[in-house]
Amino acid sequence: xxxxxxxxxxxxxxxxxxxxxxxxxxxxxxxxxxxxxxxxxxxxxxxxxxxxxxxxxxxxxxxxxxxxxxxxxxxxxxxxxxxxxxxxxxxxxxxxxxxxxxxxxxxxxxxxxxxxxxxxxxxxxxxxxxxxxxxxxxxxxxxxxxxxxxx
Amino acid sequence: xxxxxxxxxxxxxxxxxxxxxxxxxxxxxxxxxxxxxxxxxxxxxxxxxxxxxxxxxxxxxxxxxxxxxxxxxxxxxxxxxxxxxxxxxxxxxxxxxxxxxxxxx
Numbered sequence: 001x002x003x004x005x006x007x008x009x010x011x012x013x014x015x016x017x018x019x020x021x022x023x024x025x026x027x028x029x030x031x032x033x034x035x036x037x038x039x040x041x042x043x044x045x046x047x048x049x050x051x052x053x054x055x056x057x058x059x060x061x062x063x064x065x066x067x068x069x070x071x072x073x074x075x076x077x078x079x080x081x082x083x084x085x086x087x088x089x090x091x092x093x094x095x096x097x098x099x100x101x102x103x104x105x106x107x108x109x110x111x112x113x114x115x116x117x118x119x120x121x122x123x124x125x126x127x128x129x130x131x132x133x134x135x136x137x138x139x140x141x142x143x144x145x146x147x148x149x150x151x
Numbered sequence: 152x153x154x155x156x157x158x159x160x161x162x163x164x165x166x167x168x169x170x171x172x173x174x175x176x177x178x179x180x181x182x183x184x185x186x187x188x189x190x191x192x193x194x195x196x197x198x199x200x201x202x203x204x205x206x207x208x209x210x211x212x213x214x215x216x217x218x219x220x221x222x223x224x225x226x227x228x229x230x231x232x233x234x235x236x237x238x239x240x241x242x243x244x245x246x247x248x249x250x251x252x253x254x255x256x
Binding site for chain 2: 034035042064067068071072073078079114116118123126129130
């Protein structure tokens with residue numbers, strides 16, 4: 001399968017270390033103990049996103065991509081960040097940010113270009129392409145946040 | 152314990168029927184089975200996605216195993232817009248033959 005080589009080289013890069021925009025407030029959050037809790041989080045997120053207005057507007061939030069990225073970031077956190085993991089939905093009424101919190105501040109998220117699907121770093125790369133921007137920060141209380149902003 | 156997505160293997164390993172939410176939880180349950188099925192199948196793999204309601208890179212990993220092990224691109228059947236978006240964001244659309252789902256209306 002020669003085409004597969006297109007997606008198997010593996011350059012890595014560092015993710016921007018920054019907090020998300022402070023104009024957004026938490027709308028809801030979900031706590032996950034394992035990958036079996038992902039479904040419940042996604043369904044809940046979809047319900048909340050339906051209430052963010054302006055969805056029909058040109059700059060509206062693509063709910064499916066928000067749910068996809070939340071799923072990717074939460075899966076990463078469950079695999080590498082020691083559960084429980086918290087998924088937070090932030091909004092200013094127009095745009096939305098998904099913020100995923102784990103308890104491994106010493107392991108920065110790794111962005112890997114061209115990794116094979118499911119390999120480390122792939123989900124974050126997908127998130128970077130699907131969201132407007134992504135970043136991460138350490139909260140100082142033993143928490144690590146990885147966030148994605150949609151707009 | 153709720154199982155929100157699953158995979159059935161039919162036609163002597165060559166037809167995989169996925170349903171529901173195909174994520175890391177489903178990947179954990181089915182990855183080994185599907186790697187073996189992909190290695191055993193002796194004709195083109197067909198993966199039916201028409202009953203899939205959600206897929207992320209956990210599910211993509213399962214599709215990737217099919218592509219890795221076959222001599223011709225696996226056929227994805229019943230592919231929705233959301234799955235096309237996922238394949239394109241991931242840069243792996245070219246590894247598959249894609250048969251789009253009928254429009255909902």
